[in-house]
Amino acid sequence: MKFFVDTADIAEISEMADTGLLDGVTTNPSLIAKSGRDFMEVTKEICGLVDGPVSAEVVALDHDTMMKEAEKLRRIADNVCIKVPLTIDGLKTCKKLSSDGTMVNVTLCFSANQALLAAKAGASFVSPFVGRHDDNGFDGMELIADIRTIYNNYDFTTEILVASIRNPVHVLQSARIGADVATMPPAVIKGLFKHILTDKGIEGFLADWKKTGQSIL
DSSP, rough: EEEEOOOHHHHHHHHHHHHEEEEHHHHHHHHHHHHHSSSHHHHHHHHHSSSOEEEEEEOOOHHHHHHHHHHHHHOOEEETEEEEEESSSHHHHHHHHTTTTTEEEEEEEHHHHHHHHHTTTTTEEEBBBBHHHTTSOOOHHOOOOOOHHHHHHHHOOOEEEBBBBOHHHHHHHHHTTOOOOOEHHHHHHHHOOOOOOHHHHHHHHHHHHHTTTOOOO
């Protein structure tokens, strides 16, 4: 499974990239707004920190303007992935962009039927929102499983990018189902490292080492 970090905070992205475990970045207008910086400037800086896809979202709702925004965004860097909403105009834009080799992330997916449409439109990624799905009384992981089954049935190459991940359990469940990508806030990625027995084991090893009075350096 690929790990993307879901943030526009340069320091956090840099920290995650230094682990060698980061495969890409997802951003959205809300995350860019939190940074308080210029959208194009932030996106360009992020693209320089990672080799993998960096999702940059259009804000227009009509196809023609989406295409104009996409044209400007994809000139930022070769690893920009244009992010469009799962609407008729969004999928029309997806089809047009994907046809000429541009990476497209279709976002705000909340049903398997929507994911089917995104795949047919040639999306590189589809982003089902599991946390928001759960918040509204639905089973987010059931959605991921349904999409996985459908994509396998027809050998679609669109990657399932699980979004709105709230905790490490979401990551585990997504990996079990066979999702291609998990995009997470930095805190969730850091939470994957944590386990009480790992911490206790380190404490024990260090205590025993101290008793020897030795030093490796």
